[in-house]
Amino acid sequence: DAMVIQNPRYQVTQFGKPVTLSCSQTLNHNVMYWYQQKSSQAPKLLFHYYDKDFNNEADTPDNFQSRRPNTSFCFLDIRSPGLGDAAMYLCATSRKTGTGTGANVLTFGAGSRLTVL
Amino acid sequence: AQSVAQPEDQVNVAEGNPLTVKCTYSVSGNPYLFWYVQYPNRGLQFLLKYITGDNLVKGSYGFEAEFNKSQTSFHLKKPSALVSDSALYFCAVRDDKLIFGTGTRLQVFP
Numbered sequence: 007d008a009m010v011i012q013n014p015r016y017q018v019t020q021f022g023k024p025v026t027l028s029c030s031q032t033l034n035h036n037v038m039y040w041y042q043q044k045s046s047q048a049p050k051l052l053f054h055y056y057d058k059d060f061n062n063e064a065d066t067p068d069n070f071q072s073r074r075p076n077t078s079f080c081f082l083d084i085r086s087p088g089l090g091d092a093a094m095y096l097c098a099t100s101r102k103t104g105t106g107t108g109a110n111v112l113t114f115g116a117g118s119r120l121t122v123l
Numbered sequence: 124a125q126s127v128a129q130p131e132d133q134v135n136v137a138e139g140n141p142l143t144v145k146c147t148y149s150v151s152g153n154p155y156l157f158w159y160v161q162y163p164n165r166g167l168q169f170l171l172k173y174i175t176g177d178n179l180v181k182g183s184y185g186f187e188a189e190f191n192k193s194q195t196s197f198h199l200k201k202p203s204a205l206v207s208d209s210a211l212y213f214c215a216v217r218d219d220k221l222i223f224g225t226g227t228r229l230q231v232f233p
Contacts, residue, residue: 010166039220046211048223049167096166111157112221114166 009033012097012115019087020123027082027118029097038080039112040072041096049096055080056102084120092122125150127197127214129224136204137232144199144227146214155217156197158188161226162210170212173197184208204231 010031019025029038037056041049053062055074069091071083082095094117100110127148136142148154155174159167171182178190188199199212209231214224 012166046226046228048213048225051220054220094164098166111169111172112167114159114168116166117164119164 010097010099010113010115012118014118015116016119016121018121018123021088022086025084025087025120027095027120029080029082029115030078031099032078033099033113034077035099035101035113037100037102038074039098039100040080040082041098043094043096043117052082087120087122089122092120094119125216125218125222127156127216127222127224129214129227131227133228133230135230135232138206139203142201142204142208142229142231144212144229146197146199146224148195148197148214148216150216154197156190157215157217157221158182158186158197158199159213159215159223160210161213167213170199206231206233
């Protein structure tokens with residue numbers, strides 16, 4: 007089945023130690039998103055890629071970076087994790103952005119839960 | 124700016140009873156509305172969407188939602204709740220990005 011796979015599912019890191027989370031998709035979708043979700047809150051969009059075009063949300067801290075080396079893979083790099091960065095990180099994909107009758111459904115991965123000690 | 128509101132943090136319902144999870148929206152122009160469900164320690168799963176057409180939208184797992192333009196609402200409903208429906212439900216509106224409501228925890232008791 008076509009899907010969105012996130013690794014690792016659980017990541018424990020120390021304060022300040024860089025972390026990379028990965029996301030892969032077999033849907034051949036153009037758009038890949040990274041969301042941050044803190045305990046039972048609404049997911050918050052960090053950034054997204056439309057193909058190779060990177061779109062950063064205005065309030066995303068510089069501590070968060072992303073790479074998309076090809077259509078299938080996208081990485082979230084947290085350069086110096088703080089205690090406040092402990093959260094579930096959700097990757098999602100869609101065929102396109104925007105609205106219209108073809109407004110696209112996002113397909114989410116299962117998430118990567120980050121713990122910062 | 125587009126937004127959705129979920130007025131209830133939690134909804135409790137007995138198994139077999141009908142359930143409603145409320146959502147109201149604020150948009151300029153035509154709304155593109157969605158419902159997603161999140162089970163514990165999992166990502167979000169798409170349930171249904173309203174773009175245009177019939178106001179009653181049917182989705183996965185027996186859920187449906189009614190788009191009401193006069194009340195600016197998009198409530199999620201199911202005629203007969205199951206214990207396995209217990210989860211976190213998010214209403215969302217799509218602009219250039221998907222904007223989620225704060226979520227409603229549905230608890231279905233046996």
